[in-house]
Amino acid sequence: MCDQTFMAITFGPCGSCSKASPLMNIYVKNEAINYCSFCVEMMACQGLQKGESLASLKKESDSLKKKLEEERAKLHDVELHQVAEKVEVLSALSIKTRRTLKGHGNKVLCVDWCKDKRRLVSSSQDGRVIVWDGFTLNKEHAVTMPCTWVMACAYAPSGCAIACGGLDNKCSVYPLSLDKNENLAAKKKSVAMHTNYLSACSFTNSDMQLLTSSGDGTCALWDVESAQLLQSFHAHTADVLTLDLAPSETGNTFVSGGCDKKANVWDMRSGQNIQSFETHDSDINSVKYYPSGDAFASGSDDATCRLFDLRADREVAIYQKDSIIFGASSVDFSQSGRLLFTGYNDYTINIWDVLKGTRVSVLFGHENRVSSVRVSPDGTALCSASWDNTLRIWA
C-alpha cells in the first residue's frame, strides 16, 4: 500500500484561491503547497515570464528528469532476479481450454468478469454486448449498441448492471434484470461523454461511480446517477488505451497507459498525476495492478511486458524473448501474483513467472489476435477474448 497517497492532504482550502476543493500536492521553489487543479493549470498556462523561453523550460525539464532518475537509482540496491533466487521454481502448468463461448458475429474486443466468478460480459466490433454465464454457456442478456467497435465493457460490482462504450465517445450503463424478455436498451443511461472514442471503463468500489479513459487523452471519474463529471485527469499527450484501479484498501489511485508510451499513476481524489513511467518503446496497450497494489504490469506494442514497483518508483522487470516479436495486447496477474498472463497479437497467450522473469507456458488455440485476457475474481480461471469472434475460458 502506498502510505504516502493514503496520508496526503487532498481536500481543503486551496493555497492560492482559498476555495475548499480537492487539492494537488506540488512544490513551488522547493516548498510544499496545496493548490486546487484550476490554480495549477493557471500556473502552467501563464505567459512566458522575463528570462523564460521554450528552450530554458526544456533545459529545466531535462535536468529535472535526470535528477529524478538519480533519486530513483540511489535506492536501487538489488535486482528482482537476485531476490527471486531463493524462491523455488514453478512446476509445469497444465492449462486447457474448458469453455469456448461462441455467439459474437465479429471481433470480440473486451471482456470482464462478474464478482460471482462465473458470469462475464463481452463486447465486440459489431456493437453487440453479451452477458454470459460462463459455467453453463448460457447467453443471459444481449444488447446491441448504436455504434461499432465497443472497446470497453465492465460488470458492476453488485452484478446488477453493465457499462460499455466505444466509437460513440460515450460510456453507457445498462441495468440488468431477471426478466429475460426485457429490452435492456430501453433503460440505457449515458454516463460519460468524451470528445473521442472510449478505450476502457471500470466501475469503482460501487455501482455508482465509473472511471473511463478515452482516445482524447484524458481519463475521467463520473457519477452514474447524475452523469456528472466528478474529476478529470490530464497528463497524457496521446490516446489513453487502458486503465486499472488499485486493489488496496484505500482504493484511491489508479494507473493508466497510453499511446505516448507512458504509464501514469493518479490520485482519484485530486486528479493529480503522482507517478509516471516512460520506459516502453511503443504504445502501452494494457496495465494491471499486482494483487497487493504495490506494483503494476504493463503490456505494450513493443512486444515486452514490464513490471513497475510503485514504492521504489522504478521498473523492476522486463518480460521479453527474442522469439516474441508481436505486441502484447493484454495482461493480467493470477491470484497470488506469481503468474502473469499476457495475450499477444500473434494469436498466442504467454504465461510468465513474475519473479524469475522466465516464460512458463504458451497457450495456443485462438485463430486471430487475442484482444483481452482476464483472470476470474477468485483466480480459478482465465478468460481470453479474441478477434476470431470467440472467447475461451482456460483452467
Next chain:
Amino acid sequence: MTIRTARPDRGQHYRPRMHCLKKLETFVVEMQDPKSGVKGSEQKLNVTTIPHVITGKDVIAWVMNKLKNTQEEAEAVATMLVAYGYIYPLQNHKKLVMCNDATLYRFQTPYFWPAEKWVAEDTDYAIYLAKRNIRKKGMLEAYEQVHYNHLHEWLNHKWDFIVMQATEQYKAGKERKKPDRVVFECQERAYWIVNRPPRRTHSAMDSGPDRLIDPTVDEKISFDQYRRMNIFYQQAIMRSKVKSSVSLGALVKFMTTHKNHDPFLAPCLPSNPWQTDNDTYWTLNMRRVDVPTRMRVERWSFSFFELLSDLGGRDDFKLFLKKEFSGENLAFWEAAEEMKWGTASSMSSKAETIFKTFLAPGAPRWINIDGRTMGLTVKGLEHPHRYVLDAAQTHVFLLMKKDTFFRYLKSPVYKDMQKKALNPEPHNFSAAQLEQNTRSRGLGIHPIILWQQEEEERAKVALASAPVDIKAMMSKVDRKK
C-alpha cells in the same frame, strides 16, 4: 456533460504504431539469404514456371532453428509473416496462414512490404481494381465489385485520373515478359488481400480504430506542457521512495503467503469448478455460509485488507468487535466508504447522518480520534464533499489495522472459527462422473437476487442500530398509560 480537452481534436486518422515491422524486416531479409536462408526452388504453376518458391515446411523449420522455439510457436510466427504480407501463398491466396506441409509460398517484393509511413490508399486500390477490370472485364470478385462500386461513387471527382493511371499501368505491364508479369500480378494481388482483406480473411493490417498522434513524427511540446512536466518532476523528486530490497522483498512475501491460495499453482478444494464441472467450491465460499472453509479463514489472517474485502470475514470481525464494544470504528469506516463511493446527490444527507451518529459531542457511536482531525472533519462537514471524511477515515482505519486486527487474530472468536472451519475432501471423479457433471452444471444464484437479499439485510441492520429516540419512546410509554 462533456470534457473539453485543451489540446485540439486533430481528428483521428493515424494508423496505430506497428513496432514489430523493423524486427520483421531484418528477419525476412535473413530468410532470403542465398546461403543461410530458406531454400527455394522452381515450380510450375499452370503454364508458367515460377522461380524462388518455398514450402511451408521449410519456412517453419528455418524459423524453429533461428528462434530456437517449439514447432507450434514457429507456426505462429510464420503465420504472422503471411498475415503481414511478407510471404504470400501461391494457391489458396485468401487464407493468410502458414501450413506446415508442402504448401507453396513466395517472398513478397520489398516494394509491397508494410510500412508505418505509407498507408495503402483508396486511390491506389481504385487504380488496381480499374486495371483488373481493363485486363479482364467482369473478373472482379464479389467483394471487390462492392469496393469498386463504392470507390467509383466517392472518388468520382478523380475518376478520370484513376482510369488514366490504370490504363498506363496496364500498358506498361503488357510490355513485360510473361513470367515476370504473372509474378508481379501475384504479388500485387497478395498486397491487396493483406490491405483490403475479403471477408473471413485474417490480415494483420486490420488494426482497429485510428489514433490521435502520428507515430512517424516527433511530437512538438509547447511551453505550458513543459511547465506541467516540471511541476510533475518536482513533486516526483520530493516523493519519498523505498529501497528496492524492501519493496521487492514485500512482493516476494506476498507471493509466498498466497501461493497455496492460487488455483493455478495449488489445487483448490474440493475441486476447480471449471475443471470438473462441479460448483461445490463456489457454494462453499459464498458470503453467508454457516461454516467457512479452512483456506478462507487462513486468508483472513494475511492482511487487514483481505479480512475486510471478504464480506464473510468482515462479519466475523464485527462479531469480535461487538464483544469488545468497539464496533463504532468499523461502522464509521463503512459509512465513510459509502459516502465516498455513493451518488453525488446523497452527499449532504449522508454527511448529516454520519455527523449525528459518530462525530457530534455525545453521539451514540462516538469515535475516538485526535482533536486536530476531529476539528478538520467537523469544519469540512459544513460544505459536504465526498472526500471530507478522508482524514478521519484514514485515522480510524490505521487504528484498526495496527491494533484491533492483531487482537482479533489472537481472540477466541477467530480461533474458534479456525477450529470450526471446513476442510473439504478433494473430489475424485471418474470419467463417467465427469460426463455426468457436464450434463448437470449448477445454475447458482443470480447476482441480482443475492444483491436484493443483501439490501434487505442491510435495511434490517440499519433499522436495528438506529439511534433510539428517547423522547418518542417515552411519549409512546406515556400514551400507553
